[in-house]
Amino acid sequence: xxxxxxxxxxxxxxxxxxxxxxxxxxxxxxxxxxxxxxxxxxxxxxxxxxxxxxxxx
Amino acid sequence: xxxxxxxxxxxxxxxxxxxxxxxxxxxxxxxxxxxxxxxxxxxxxxxxxxxxxxxxxxxxxxxxxxxxxxxxxxxxxxxxxxxxxxxxxxxxxxxxxxxxxxxxxxxxxxxxxxxxxxxxxxxxxxxxxxxxxxxxxxxxxx
Numbered sequence: 747x748x749x750x751x752x753x754x755x756x757x758x759x760x761x762x763x764x765x766x767x768x769x770x771x772x773x774x775x776x777x778x779x780x781x782x783x784x785x786x787x788x789x790x791x792x793x794x795x796x797x798x799x800x801x802x803x
Numbered sequence: 804x805x806x807x808x809x810x811x812x813x814x815x816x817x818x819x820x821x822x823x824x825x826x827x828x829x830x831x832x833x834x835x836x837x838x839x840x841x842x843x844x845x846x847x848x849x850x851x852x853x854x855x856x857x858x859x860x861x862x863x864x865x866x867x868x869x870x871x872x873x874x875x876x877x878x879x880x881x882x883x884x885x886x887x888x889x890x891x892x893x894x895x896x897x898x899x900x901x902x903x904x905x906x907x908x909x910x911x912x913x914x915x916x917x918x919x920x921x922x923x924x925x926x927x928x929x930x931x932x933x934x935x936x937x938x939x940x941x942x943x944x945x
Contacts, residue, residue: 748868748912748913748916753868753913753916756864757916757919757920757923760857760860760861760920761923761927763853763857764854764857764858764927767850767853767854768850768854768930768931768934773849
């Protein structure tokens with residue numbers, strides 16, 4: 747779990763759950779928003795990682 | 804139902820508005836001290852439980868990763884801001900300091916991750932405090 751990817755996934759999961767719960771009232775909407783946030787955070791970090799690799803690596 | 808045939812929505816809303824609300828100051832302080840406590844006080848028990856579990860977990864993970872509990876150090880603005888963020892989640896911050904955790908293991912590979920978890924748990928709790936106070940003030944429906 748202490749790999750960069752593992753910690754980033756754990757962090758994204760925590761932040762997504764909090765924002766999903768905070769910004770929506772219905773459980774289904776909360777899950778949907780948390781899922782979208784989680785996907786966006788993980789995919790965004792993954793893409794940004796590769797961009798930095800090719801730009802500065 | 805009134806003679807006009809329309810439902811008495813106005814009367815229902817008045818009934819809801821007349822219900823006793825938790826004191827916003829008490830809610831704010833409770834939410835600041837314990838993550839999720841403010842939402843418990845305003846009747847949002849499920850949200851409160853989720854916030855308590857997730858933010859407590861983030862704080863503990865931050866400590867386990869070797870994160871540091873930053874002091875208020877005016878000469879270092881970023882350290883000062885990090886300290887302010889960590890103090891936004893009060894009781895876990897105080898408890899960890901009393902128990903001697905959060906010295907910060909700068910040689911640990913997870914040190915910066917630990918700091919990130921600690922700081923973000925405080926910042927998220929600041930948002931949660933504001934949300935709980937909004938519920939207590941009636942700006943959001945319970």
